[in-house]
Amino acid sequence: xxxxxxxxxxxxxxxxxxxxxxxxxxxxxxxxxxxxxxxxxxxxxxxxxxxxxxxxxxxxxxxxxxxxxxxxxxxxxxxxxxxxxxxxxxxxxxxxxxxxxxxxxxxxxxxxxxxxxxxxxxxxxxxxxxxxxxxxxxxxxxxxxxxxxxxxxxxxxxxxxxxxxxxxxxxxxxxxxxxxxxxxxxxxxxxxxxxxxxxxxxxxxxxxxxxxxxxxxxxxxxxxxxxxxxxxxxxxxxxxxxxxxxxxxxxxxxxxxxxxxxxxxxxxxxxxxxxxxxxxxxxxxxxxxxxxxxxxxxxxxxxx
Numbered sequence: 001x002x003x004x005x006x007x008x009x010x011x012x013x014x015x016x017x018x019x020x021x022x023x024x025x026x027x028x029x030x031x032x033x034x035x036x037x038x039x040x041x042x043x044x045x046x047x048x049x050x051x052x053x054x055x056x057x058x059x060x061x062x063x064x065x066x067x068x069x070x071x072x073x074x075x076x077x078x079x080x081x082x083x084x085x086x087x088x089x090x091x092x093x094x095x096x097x098x099x100x101x102x103x104x105x106x107x108x109x110x111x112x113x114x115x116x117x118x119x120x121x122x123x124x125x126x127x128x129x130x131x132x133x134x135x136x137x138x139x140x141x142x143x144x145x146x147x148x149x150x151x152x153x154x155x156x157x158x159x160x161x162x163x164x165x166x167x168x169x170x171x172x173x174x175x176x177x178x179x180x181x182x183x184x185x186x187x188x189x190x191x192x193x194x195x196x197x198x199x200x201x202x203x204x205x206x207x208x209x210x211x212x213x214x215x216x217x218x219x220x221x222x223x224x225x226x227x228x229x230x231x232x233x234x235x236x237x238x239x240x241x242x243x244x245x246x247x248x249x250x251x252x253x254x255x256x257x258x259x260x261x262x263x264x265x266x267x268x269x270x271x272x273x274x275x276x277x278x279x280x281x282x283x284x285x286x287x288x289x290x291x292x293x294x295x296x297x298x299x300x301x302x303x304x
């Protein structure tokens with residue numbers, strides 16, 4: 001196909017194809033694109049004729065892509081990103097007058113401890129923009145970015161989509177939280193003997209702290225696991241429970257009073273918090289403005 005032939009191509013078909021590759025379902029693709037299922041089915045039929053391939057084969061409740069579909073997707077996705085970037089560069093962004101909708105993904109600790117300051121800045125600079133926050137973590141982030149449900153996310157991250165970009169915001173150390181009035185810091189023996197509370201999105205009773213303790217042949221006893229940081233201070237109040245949280249979360253929790261934070265009674269690794277975003281929106285003026293504010297308020301204060 002030469003460039004003149006592209007005049008016969010409906011770009012919307014390629015958007016449908018990309019969405020089907022992500023969703024593997026006509027129903028979910030229709031919901032994502034705000035179209036009816038018949039419209040998606042008709043588009044799929046046209047795509048099959050265009051590429052002379054079935055593209056998707058039904059397997060149970062899912063639609064699995066053919067080898068040809070995988071090949072097309074590998075070439076098409078960066079091409080669509082380039083088109084999106086070319087269009088976005090032509091647009092202007094004025095935060096004072098914009099009514100843009102930003103969709104971001106945040107881990108719970110980031111949302112609880114760092115989002116309030118960012119929100120105050122956004123309300124000051126861009127009072128008409130809309131911020132939609134999705135819960136994200138290292139497991140959820142790749143799909144949220146790949147599907148376009150968010151344009152940028154902040155959390156601890158591992159694997160990301162091939163066209164995503166990432167920037168380290170800060171390295172954080174864990175802090176010990178306690179509500180009791182016993183003077184002095186806890187020893188390692190006291191730390192291991194005390195009952196522990198932890199924040200666990202998936203309801204696990206083990207975390208990275210347990211891996212750190214294993215280095216010393218030590219263990220702890222978790223007696224409470226909750227899904228979010230909001231309310232943790234109230235739960236610790238009046239008990240002998242202790243908890244380990246990121247240093248920036250500890251600062252937010254102790255600011256409310258009733259808790260104090262201290263270093264762990266053993267050497268623990270730091271961890272990196274990153275910002276990841278869709279490559280397609282790398283040069284979008286509005287998204288660049290938002291990422292600059294995220295870096296300003298979520299980044300390491302010592303680096304500003």
